[in-house]
Amino acid sequence: MNTLLFSFMVIVAAPPVAWLDLSPEDPAWVDQDRTAREEFEKQLRLATAGGLLDSRQAGDYFREAPPPGVDSLLTSAREDLQRGREFQEQLKPDRAIQHLQAALKTLRGMGAALSDLTLLEEAHFLLGTTYQSLGKNASADEQYRMVLLLRPDRVLDEAEVNPLVVERFELVRQNLSAALPGSISVISQPPSGRVTLDGRPVGRTPLTLSGVLPGEHYLSLELDGYRSWFGLVQVASGGLEKKEIYPEEGARIERVRLRNRLRDAGAINAPLADAQALCQGLGVDWLVLTRLTRREGQTYIEAGIYSRTQEEVGRLGPYPATRKALSEATQNIAAWMRGERPQQIVIKPPELPLDRPPPVPPPSPPAGTPWYRTWWFWTAVGGVALSAAAVTTGLLLSRDQGVRVEVLR
Numbered sequence: 001m002n003t004l005l006f007s008f009m010v011i012v013a014a015p016p017v018a019w020l021d022l023s024p025e026d027p028a029w030v031d032q033d034r035t036a037r038e039e040f041e042k043q044l045r046l047a048t049a050g051g052l053l054d055s056r057q058a059g060d061y062f063r064e065a066p067p068p069g070v071d072s073l074l075t076s077a078r079e080d081l082q083r084g085r086e087f088q089e090q091l092k093p094d095r096a097i098q099h100l101q102a103a104l105k106t107l108r109g110m111g112a113a114l115s116d117l118t119l120l121e122e123a124h125f126l127l128g129t130t131y132q133s134l135g136k137n138a139s140a141d142e143q144y145r146m147v148l149l150l151r152p153d154r155v156l157d158e159a160e161v162n163p164l165v166v167e168r169f170e171l172v173r174q175n176l177s178a179a180l181p182g183s184i185s186v187i188s189q190p191p192s193g194r195v196t197l198d199g200r201p202v203g204r205t206p207l208t209l210s211g212v213l214p215g216e217h218y219l220s221l222e223l224d225g226y227r228s229w230f231g232l233v234q235v236a237s238g239g240l241e242k243k244e245i246y247p248e249e250g251a252r253i254e255r256v257r258l259r260n261r262l263r264d265a266g267a268i269n270a271p272l273a274d275a276q277a278l279c280q281g282l283g284v285d286w287l288v289l290t291r292l293t294r295r296e297g298q299t300y301i302e303a304g305i306y307s308r309t310q311e312e313v314g315r316l317g318p319y320p321a322t323r324k325a326l327s328e329a330t331q332n333i334a335a336w337m338r339g340e341r342p343q344q345i346v347i348k349p350p351e352l353p354l355d356r357p358p359p360v361p362p363p364s365p366p367a368g369t370p371w372y373r374t375w376w377f378w379t380a381v382g383g384v385a386l387s388a389a390a391v392t393t394g395l396l397l398s399r400d401q402g403v404r405v406e407v408l409r
Helices: 027-048 053-060 071-089 094-112 118-133 139-152 163-178 252-264 271-283 322-337 374-400
Strands: 006-010 017-021 182-188 194-197 201-206 208-212 213-223 229-235 240-245 285-297 296-309 314-321
Touching: 017 271, 027 285, 027 296, 027 322, 053 094, 071 094, 071 118, 094 118, 094 213, 094 229, 118 139, 118 163, 139 163, 139 213, 182 213, 182 229, 194 208, 201 208, 229 240, 252 271, 271 285, 271 296, 296 322, 314 322
Parallel strands: 017 285, 182 240
Antiparallel strands: 006 017, 182 208, 194 201, 194 213, 213 229, 285 296, 296 314
């Protein structure tokens, strides 16, 4: 929410460089990893004297593009909302409901391309007040419930809203809070899809959400290289709603597959052809790949520097994720791109984990050594002698002091 950080860098008086972090997301290390990435980004910007482009624009290279015509659909929905509001003020509820339902249908049809659900919330609220004016309280309650699911902290002002509406709205809130919550289980194929519930991010698939208020909810799933999924899920009071989502491949799936190959290979061992293909796709001359590792409560970072045209690869790290070490790492990256190759910056990462040394097996006896001179024979003899001494001591204590000793085998 796995999560990949992608950032473009614009270099002043130097070739442009892109940075891609290949680290899988570990829930236990979220805070430390975020701090390490932010500090690395800050130091890399200083070292290369460049400006960082908007991270969302950079991420769009892998994300599936929104469907065509989104802007025109949004404009149409806004117009229907405005007409519905006007007809409501003119005491023409039937015309108001017609336009408000049209706006709601358009907004739902936009799906995950609708980045903000505020318009949906407003359509539900206006529909609720219109139904209430017609005495259709059950229909009004459904719309007010949707408003509260989208924004639980919404409070109506009696100076701006009819007091009868405020009263009914608060009654719906009370009934909703007294209801027994349910749960939603969401899985997707492939996994690691970003899930939002009623416009709020809730995690990555597979996941199970508990404490979900009963009623209809807006659920969406986004996964790089796949078409976004958007729909309504009905959660019963005290029930479990299971949702299996299989998003369709999009136009940018090959970009994601390229990124996955780089991730599987690692930051310093990525295939040169793949790294250069990504450089070409992004229109940059340099690509910095990083990967975070976690050992003994500390985050470390290693980096690979790949050129669009050169075959020589810079492999740096691992560096502890401290300000001083990351500053040194980014200075070395900048030096590498300037053509400098100081020997001390090319550090081979340790092949063994830092948290424990490898087990050292006992030495084998020289060939031809008699069995009675081997280490294992005398170790066994010593073990038997110690066991006998312990049993003898126990029997003596048992006889003299009334202590019962049992030897369990």
